[in-house]
Amino acid sequence: MIVRDWCMYCGECAGVCPRNLILLKETELVFDDSKCRECNICIEICPVNALEK
Amino acid sequence: MHWRNSDIMIETDVLVIGAGPSGSIAAKYAALGGANVILIDKKSEIGSPKRCAEGVSKEGLKFLGIEPQPIWAVKEIEGIRLVAPDGTDVWLNDEIKLPEAGYILERKVFDKHMAMDAGRAGAEIKIKTLAKSLKKEGDHYIVSCESMGKEFDIKTKILIGADGPESHIGRWAGLKTGTKPKDMESGVQFEMCNVKMKNHSVLEFYFGSVAPGGYVWIFPKGEDIANVGLGIIQTETDKTAYEYLVDFVESCPATKDAKIVELNVGGDPVGGLVKDLSSDNILIVGDAAGQVHPLTGGGIINGMTCGMFAGEVAAKSIKNGDYSQKQLSEYDKRCKYLLEDKMNKYLKVRDYLASLSDDELNSIAATFQDVEFEEISAVELVKKLVKISPKALLKLGKLF
Numbered sequence: 001m002i003v004r005d006w007c008m009y010c011g012e013c014a015g016v017c018p019r020n021l022i023l024l025k026e027t028e029l030v031f032d033d034s035k036c037r038e039c040n041i042c043i044e045i046c047p048v049n050a051l052e053k
Numbered sequence: 054m055h056w057r058n059s060d061i062m063i064e065t066d067v068l069v070i071g072a073g074p075s076g077s078i079a080a081k082y083a084a085l086g087g088a089n090v091i092l093i094d095k096k097s098e099i100g101s102p103k104r105c106a107e108g109v110s111k112e113g114l115k116f117l118g119i120e121p122q123p124i125w126a127v128k129e130i131e132g133i134r135l136v137a138p139d140g141t142d143v144w145l146n147d148e149i150k151l152p153e154a155g156y157i158l159e160r161k162v163f164d165k166h167m168a169m170d171a172g173r174a175g176a177e178i179k180i181k182t183l184a185k186s187l188k189k190e191g192d193h194y195i196v197s198c199e200s201m202g203k204e205f206d207i208k209t210k211i212l213i214g215a216d217g218p219e220s221h222i223g224r225w226a227g228l229k230t231g232t233k234p235k236d237m238e239s240g241v242q243f244e245m246c247n248v249k250m251k252n253h254s255v256l257e258f259y260f261g262s263v264a265p266g267g268y269v270w271i272f273p274k275g276e277d278i279a280n281v282g283l284g285i286i287q288t289e290t291d292k293t294a295y296e297y298l299v300d301f302v303e304s305c306p307a308t309k310d311a312k313i314v315e316l317n318v319g320g321d322p323v324g325g326l327v328k329d330l331s332s333d334n335i336l337i338v339g340d341a342a343g344q345v346h347p348l349t350g351g352g353i354i355n356g357m358t359c360g361m362f363a364g365e366v367a368a369k370s371i372k373n374g375d376y377s378q379k380q381l382s383e384y385d386k387r388c389k390y391l392l393e394d395k396m397n398k399y400l401k402v403r404d405y406l407a408s409l410s411d412d413e414l415n416s417i418a419a420t421f422q423d424v425e426f427e428e429i430s431a432v433e434l435v436k437k438l439v440k441i442s443p444k445a446l447l448k449l450g451k452l453f
Contacts, residue, residue: 010104012239012320015218015232024219025183026096045287047239047294047318 001031001042007050013042056186057197061205065091066371068196068209069176070184070222072099072168075339075356076215078117079364080171083213086368090176091207092168093198095183100164104217104319105353106242106272106280108256110155113354117361125163126156128275131254132429137418138261138411145429146255154429157274158353167357187212187225192376194226194334210376211367212335215360218320220341229328230341235286236324238267238350239294242282244315249307250279261411263301265289267350271307281308284321284350286407294318321350323403325396330388331381336363344392348399348406348431355392362387398452402435405448417442 007029014022014029021032022042043051069080072094080092108130114121131154132146172178182200194212198205214222214230218237223230250257250273259269266286273279281302285294295318302308327343330336338344339356346355366384370376409417420441426433435453438445 008102008316008318010319011217011219012237012318015220015320015322016234016237018231020221020224020231023185023221024095026181041234045234045237045239045320047241047287047320049293049295 001029001033002052003029004050004052006048008048010047012045012047013051016041016045056188057204059197059204059206061203062195062208063091063205064208065089065177066209067091067211067213067367068093068194068207069213069215070196071215071217071339071341072164072171072178072180073215073217073339073356074164074167074353075344075360076213077164077167077171077360078357079213079215079336079338079360079367080176081167081174082361082364083367083371084171084175084364086365086372088368088371090171091179091209092171092176093179093182093184093207094168095181097181098161099168099180100161103160103317104240105160105317106270106282107158107160107274108155108272108351109158109353113358114156117354117357121156122166125159125166127159128157128273129254130155130157130256130273132252133256133258134251135418136257136259137415138263139415139418141415141418141422143418143421144255145426145434146252157272157280159274184216184222187222189226189334192334210334211370211381213363213367214335214337214341215339217340218322220322220337223327223335223337223341226332226335228330228332228335228337230337230343232320232322232324232343234288236322237287238284238321238323239287240282240284240317240319240321240350241294241298242280242317243298243302243313244274244278244317245281245302245308245311245313246276246278248273248277248279248281248311251307253277257307259301259305260406261414264297266407269298269301279311281311282317321345321352323347323350325400326388326392330359330385331378333378333381334376336367336381336384338363342388344388346399347396347403358391359384359388399431401449401452402431405445413444
């Protein structure tokens, strides 16, 4: 996952990830890509469109 | 979640993860009840950045025994103004009783003060401390933490997950937290100055296609300052919440000349209470537990009230030496008694409002011009709505 530099680190993507694979540090998003099934919910829900595959 | 053992182990009775208002008050009441408490937060500054429109009811603060301080209760609210898509407005203020009147908070100050209350009650506070994973071992949890480059474990009899909409803690422990996209309001907000409201002591709400599945708010913070924001259900549109807000601000007379000094973003779980709020050795509170009003998206008072319950129940369990689900289920009972019926009703109101077209909203606002409101509350609004709208009567009549 590419996290674009205008990410606000709000964690909304982490809250909706159905597999609980996104961990928000204070200013870093950590994706567990190995278990991702590419449902794209995190990309679609981002309020500022900061996620890209 | 990958478990990693650390050489350092800290032991405690109660570990609260997340120092928002719900977590802090849980820590406070657990400490007041005699438990050893650690409160951790991953951020370097509690309360910042805010993820919130900052409105809170007077009644709610009073119930929690919190005396409003001018340093964080920055503006007293005297009423509300509802605005339909065509600009027709409905005012609820002046002569009406005000059971839901309240304050606008400065959350960055408020949250810190709530954490200080927990600290003064005896809780240990660790900021910039991230919970990375957890595991259940016998009659306790071990939480693997990281702070400023150091790793350590915290062994706790009771774990309280107050980690907000991310809600990892509950899910790692097997509870059904986490939010479906259709139940997550995507919120974006500007704090602005030079905002020209018709009345600077009134909350404004704008409905319709300006914010699909939600609404726009303008919450005054004193002088010409206001939080201008919106929540939308992102699955109902291709436009981002941010784009909706930029469009609104440019077109709304109150904000078109206003200046942005802050941008806030965040998700608000409005799908109702999580089914189970506790399990052996764990409780969940606040946004992580879905303790958010489904219609307004407000969650400070609900979350804090449940947080207080969680702290009390945790302290009692520590005293009794019993951290089983059976013992902790008193917390579920108290939260459900307080919130469940109310939330189920408002979930239906939310669905109903989301189904209305701009034309229907305009017509409701026009009819509301001749309606006399007896109090300023969501209940009163829905009751009057049911009286004037046959469609509303059909969908909501039995509930209100």
